Amino acid sequence: EFTLYSYFFPLFLPLIAYLTLSLKESTIMTLLHYTSVIILSFYAYFVWHVESDMFQASVVYSYMLSALLIILFGLFYHLTIVDAYYRLFENNLKHELALGEIHHRVRNNLSLITSMFGMQRHRYDTEDIQSLIDKNRTRIETIASIHDTLYREGQKEKITFERYVDELIDHLLSLSELPIRIKMKIDTLYFNEQVMQQLGTIIHELVTNSLKYAFDPKRKNMLQLTFHLKDDKLHFTYHDNGKGCEIEKLDQSHSLGLDLIKLTVKELGGEISFENDGGFICHITLPTFHLIRS
Structure with a gap:
């Protein structure tokens, strides 16, 4: 045997x-x-x-x-x-090449739009019109930055929301000369690219609003952002220590930035509220189905 x-x-x-x-x-x-x-x-x-x-x-x-x-x-x-x-x-390789080509086309188109805004700005002497053009150009530049970050990091690994917000805030603060201190406490969370861009739009509008209206160059300016998962809800809080604002007037306001924030929160199925306590505070709650489980 x-x-x-x-x-x-x-x-x-x-x-x-x-x-x-x-x-x-x-x-x-x-x-x-x-x-x-x-x-x-x-x-x-x-x-x-x-x-x-x-x-x-x-x-x-x-x-x-x-x-x-x-x-x-x-x-x-x-x-x-x-x-x-x-x-x-081979199919995956072709998909990656096609995705890279799409990324470059989107990036080139966004750069073209930014250049067109710059050309339009020089045609007007009115400060209000120039300010409006600058706002829109900043929005496009931020979208391009968001797109680059998501594409670049997505090639290597899943990007956490904290890392994404950190790069977004750095980009926005680089456009301002104000001395600003940042405090962030964000849980390790993952979202798909579309939700990440929508949240980035909200943060962009909040930060640019603080940079333009809230902060004083002579003060110690500070931004605080928290994003936590609690009680089966996503809780986002944005707080600047600026001049604050009248909440009643803010609720009735129809500025493009505020309308964009409210519309984006609604699309995400969330709720939003404002508070004036040592500066401007924005509270947003979102459902957890937007999360990608790691």
């Missing part, structure tokens, strides 16, 4: 070759393996005159049939499963 086990055990070694090597390499190794086993068997039987049950016709037949089945399995494995894997790999 030991002899038979020793004889049949090497029979299954080519399975490892088929599962780990290429079709060409595994086929060559399998043929060499079985050829060496056959040569050794004939040498033992005809030269050494070894008497064993493993040289019976039924055993030899079973061995050859098993070897044939293993070879057929190896061919089937490589011609179907491995081939399908390479097709998926």
Whole structure:
């Protein structure tokens, strides 16, 4: 029995070759393996005159049939499963190339729009019109920055919301000369690209509003952002220590930035409220189905 086990055990070694090597390499190794086993068997039987049950016709037949089945399995494995894997790999590569091309086209179009805003600005001397153009140009630049961040980081790994907000805030503050201190406490959360852009739009409007209306160059200005998952809800709080505002007038206001914030929160199925306590405070609650579970 030991002899038979020793004889049949090497029979299954080519399975490892088929599962780990290429079709060409595994086929060559399998043929060499079985050829060496056959040569050794004939040498033992005809030269050494070894008497064993493993040289019976039924055993030899079973061995050859098993070897044939293993070879057929190896061919089937490589011609179907491995081939399908390479097709998926090629399709994925094409998808990545197409995604990169789309990214560059979107980025170029956004840059073109920004340039057009810049050209339009020089045509008007009115400060209000120039200010409106600057606001819209900043929005487009922020969208482009958001798009770049999501594409660049998405190529490597999932980007956390905290990391995304950090880069967005850095970009917005680079457009201002005001000294501002930032405090952020954001849970490790993941969202899809569309939700990330919508949240980025809200933060952009809040920060630009604080930069323009709330802060004083002579004061110690500070922004605080918190984003937590609590009681099956997402809670976002934005707080600046600026001049504050009249909440009643704010609720009745129809400025483009505020309308954009309210519309975006509504699209996300959330609720928004404002408060005036040591500066301007905005509270937003969102449903948790927007989260991507890590």
